[in-house]
Amino acid sequence: MMRFSTLVKHPADWMTGKSKDNSVVITSRIRLARNIRDFPFPGWAMKEERKAILETILPEIAGLTKMKKGFAQELSQLDSLQKQVLVERHLISREQAARSEGCAAVVNRKQSLSLMVNEEDHLRMQSICAGLHLREAYDLLDSIDRDLETKLSYGYDGNLGYITACPTNLGTGMRASAMLHLPALVLTDQIGQVLQAVSKLGLAVRGLFGEGTESLGDLFQISNQSTLGESEDAIIDRLERVIKQVANHERNARLKMMEEEPHELSNKVGRAYGTLKFAHMFDSKEAFTHISLLRLGADLSYFPEGTMQLCDALMMEIQPAHLQLYAGKELEPLKRDLIRAEIIRERLQNLDPPAISNIENEVNSTDPGDELPIEPPID
Numbered sequence: 584m585m586r587f588s589t590l591v592k593h594p595a596d597w598m599t600g601k602s603k604d605n606s607v608v609i610t611s612r613i614r615l616a617r618n619i620r621d622f623p624f625p626g627w628a629m630k631e632e633r634k635a636i637l638e639t640i641l642p643e644i645a646g647l648t649k650m651k652k653g654f655a656q657e658l659s660q661l662d663s664l665q666k667q668v669l670v671e672r673h674l675i676s677r678e679q680a681a682r683s684e685g686c687a688a689v690v691n692r693k694q695s696l697s698l699m700v701n702e703e704d705h706l707r708m709q710s711i712c713a714g715l716h717l718r719e720a721y722d723l724l725d726s727i728d729r730d731l732e733t734k735l736s737y738g739y740d741g742n743l744g745y746i747t748a749c750p751t752n753l754g755t756g757m758r759a760s761a762m763l764h765l766p767a768l769v770l771t772d773q774i775g776q777v778l779q780a781v782s783k784l785g786l787a788v789r790g791l792f793g794e795g796t797e798s799l800g801d802l803f804q805i806s807n808q809s810t811l812g813e814s815e816d817a818i819i820d821r822l823e824r825v826i827k828q829v830a831n832h833e834r835n836a837r838l839k840m841m842e843e844e845p846h847e848l849s850n851k852v853g854r855a856y857g858t859l860k861f862a863h864m865f866d867s868k869e870a871f872t873h874i875s876l877l878r879l880g881a882d883l884s885y886f887p888e889g890t891m892q893l894c895d896a897l898m899m900e901i902q903p904a905h906l907q908l909y910a911g912k913e914l915e916p917l918k919r920d921l922i923r924a925e926i927i928r929e930r931l932q933n934l935d936p937p938a939i940s941n942i943e944n945e946v947n948s949t950d951p952g953d954e955l956p957i958e959p960p961i962d
Contacts, residue, residue, distance in 0.1 A: 585654040585692060587665055591908065595694035597713040598672060600895030606882045607830040608715040609762045609802070609895070612673075613724050616747045616756040617706040617731075618738040624748040625682075625701040633685025633701050640700050643734045644689050649727060650698070653691040659683045664913065667904035673711065675699055696727065703748045704756075706731075715826060717759055717819050725815075744811060754811030759819055761826045766801040766879045767836035770851070777832055781805060784825060800871030800878075800898060805829065841883060849939040852880035860931050865924045866916075870901055874927075885937035897930055 666680040679702040687700040699707040710724035738746035745756035768774040789804045855876035881890035
């Protein structure tokens, strides 16, 4: 069985940007909600009932081939800092971290599969892949779900589909989502219009850690809202189509900034680099803002290959629980801000300044008659 220290030491590929196609769409996630017949939902269950649910589900999960030699732990055996690290790595939810007795988390060795027992539902399963690969994430999780369905008696109704604690999850019980990095749409003030169009299509837009959280570092989650009356394939196809359009708008916005505002763009990237490399204090929001610009610059060839992966790793390492884990103790906010800046300076010490002159010369030499591709509105 994988220990917590091992899990932390070896982050998943999707956490550190080891993908060539994640410049805009960073990750794809599929989540399934399932419940066991004849047991109350976790929110209504007594402690002994939650323990009985856990004893029913956990052995079946542990017996799955894909979950062997993974991390499996009852949350009551983890301290608050360890649980928050799992939240920051998107391996458990904030709601799950707030629970304790009768709750557990099971994560496979690659950390691409994570199963939560007694969150809002008896079983919350998720699969995460780097880039826009919703279908791949679904297929991976569907195989787990099918195996468990032969061993566990899921609550299911012929009209309502899978029975869930929250009515909005009835039907497939599936939430599909993607995490997107949209700095150019933010910088060009197009983000409001684009996200409003997405919302009108019945999709949800949330921050870094889901519902009720803000967008840090220009990161946005887009997901389906309805799960009843639509098949898994239809949900994935519709979401993927919209995400591709949003990603195209972001790419066009990046190209347009390079074409029309090269000096302003270079200034923003250069300032972000200088601030990150030499500042001695950062709160989370400011650090994420500058790293977002550095990541944008990496995609636009201001920095050498590998810089984007460095940015992705930094976004994980500088979160509050990770900082305290790094320090080996709980830290006051001011001390976290100091250590956050220290880690950033250390990670960036060998990163050369952005190649701004090369980029601007390349832009200035472009034929003024060249036109950027125009994307149609999101439909």
